[in-house]
Amino acid sequence: MLGAIAGDIVGSIYEFDPIDHEDFEPLFGEDATFTDDTILTVAVADALVSGRDPVETFKAWGRGFPNAGWGGMFARWLFSDETAPYGSFGNGAAMRVSPAGWIGRDLDEVLALADRVTVVTHDHPDAVDGARAVAEAVYRFRTRATADAVRDAIGRRYGYDLDRTAAQIRPHYDFDETCRGTVPPALVCALEARSTEDAIRKAVSLGGDADTLAAIAGAVAEARFGLPTDLANEALARIPEPMRDVLRRAYARAGAAMPGGTQDADPDPAT
Numbered sequence: 001m002l003g004a005i006a007g008d009i010v011g012s013i014y015e016f017d018p019i020d021h022e023d024f025e026p027l028f029g030e031d032a033t034f035t036d037d038t039i040l041t042v043a044v045a046d047a048l049v050s051g052r053d054p055v056e057t058f059k060a061w062g063r064g065f066p067n068a069g070w071g072g073m074f075a076r077w078l079f080s081d082e083t084a085p086y087g088s089f090g091n092g093a094a095m096r097v098s099p100a101g102w103i104g105r106d107l108d109e110v111l112a113l114a115d116r117v118t119v120v121t122h123d124h125p126d127a128v129d130g131a132r133a134v135a136e137a138v139y140r141f142r143t144r145a146t147a148d149a150v151r152d153a154i155g156r157r158y159g160y161d162l163d164r165t166a167a168q169i170r171p172h173y174d175f176d177e178t179c180r181g182t183v184p185p186a187l188v189c190a191l192e193a194r195s196t197e198d199a200i201r202k203a204v205s206l207g208g209d210a211d212t213l214a215a216i217a218g219a220v221a222e223a224r225f226g227l228p229t230d231l232a233n234e235a236l237a238r239i240p241e242p243m244r245d246v247l248r249r250a251y252a253r254a255g256a257a258m259p260g261g262t263q264d265a266d267p268d269p270a271t
């Protein structure tokens, strides 16, 4: 959850200004800020913790941030009275779903929760699969599966080619907002990484939809490696308190400790 948010913030300044290397500095750029990936991750967590209708939580959270980098079709849905899904196969289904992987108590429940928050907008089979794949990877890693086991299970079940490296993908990768074009490369970054920061750096280095790639890679890597306190605190300092409050309740529901060192106080003494 917070790994997705960290990835979104780190990647935010590279979505329209892509880079092709991992050793960019600083990790969190001065102008890096949360975008749609963070807002909807929080909205999914809110829906799953509160039991509210995901349509209601997406609209309530999303409309509070009109300039968050929304995709065109989602923006039309968000700011209209429309409540029906619109057949999307976009990567939005996958970037927001990580709370399902944390809150579900077994794999069946994880997949059911992923579907519940996905089909309300992204009812195309590729999007349902993309959300399930990310939620399943989060669940498997947080229940201590190895990277080889996750690569096999996810590759086989969803038909994704995960037997590649970020270095092999990078030269041929173009901006791609589909689930099928985003989820496999983001998973490769999390599978190949040595740490959560490494996964986020690899995802940004692919170019393309950098914040969403990094949100997915960061979400999965967090479940595998955890989120270092300094990285968690940097992300927490860049989101508003109502989002932190939802995250505290979501980690509590998952029976997991929220990453970061100063959870009860404002982590940024300057604000």
Ligand SMILES: [Mg+2]
Pocket: 035, 036, 037, 068, 069, 211, 212
């Ligand atoms: Mg974004």
